[in-house]
């Protein structure tokens with residue numbers, strides 16, 4: 001999937017911890033191969049917002065043309081990613097004359113066809129999503145987060161993003177839950193429910209993992225408020241989860257559609273390096289200011 005390019009490569013000091021202003025595809029083609037650990041990004045959505053930029057993605061006349069442009073950018077992403085690296089893409093859908101276009105899945109399937117390995121489709125549930133006036137269908141309050149990897153063996157730190165147990169928590173009302181939690185010899189293998197196999201296929205080792213249960217695929221995270229940007233910026237919590245799971249400490253996180261630079265800021269806070277790219281000079285300036 002990698003493409004040869006004749007463009008002059010950037011030096012490490014020219015891209016590491018930098019906000020680069022220009023077309024994502026152009027700039028990515030100037031980065032060396034295999035220098036990035038993880039990519040966390042939210043591309044412009046199909047026919048959603050006019051960024052008033054000649055290079056912008058999102059205003060293509062057809063869904064197929066939009067998807068093709070994204071696939072081209074993500075081919076470059078694949079080239080700059082380490083073989084153990086990952087890609088997280090956040091995408092919302094689009095209604096055209098009341099018909100849902102299925103843009104997230106069209107994009108995900110096109111990326112699979114281009115060689116990316118799809119590992120998870122996460123539902124980002126937005127508890128504070130804007131109310132809508134629609135009366136002929138449910139109000140949308142979710143987007144997709146697709147988790148891809150470049151190869152078969154990839155860096156994934158499940159422990160870094162565990163979540164609290166529900167069934168086996170102190171508050172659980174469930175038989176075999178509260179009564180056994182945190183007690184020496186109190187697990188159901190030995191207690192009055194000994195031998196019970198009706199919960200979690202008797203996998204007590206997983207149910208009782210001391211750091212919490214494995215991360216689930218529905219993430220309920222409120223939208224952030226950012227008055228300066230004319231689009232919804234990433235919630236930091238969302239970016240944090242992706243980075244902690246797939247970028248080792250000291251690694252490099254890339255966002256090829258960085259907007260106000262949320263991915264870069266969270267990477268910096270988590271002691272990772274970043275590469276931020278956006279075609280809008282205004283948003284690049286905002287991202288640099290916010291990075292301090």
Ligand SMILES: C[S@@+](CC[C@H](N)C(=O)[O-])C[C@H]1O[C@@H](n2cnc3c(N)ncnc32)[C@H](O)[C@@H]1O
Nearest residue numbers: 023024056057233234257259260262278279280
């Ligand atoms: C949905 S916004 C990203 C918001 C970002 N996640 C944040 O937290 O602020 C998409 C961004 O893609 C940028 N963009 C559009 N076409 C682009 C292109 N061809 N190359 C680079 N950036 C592009 C837009 O300027 C916009 O800032």
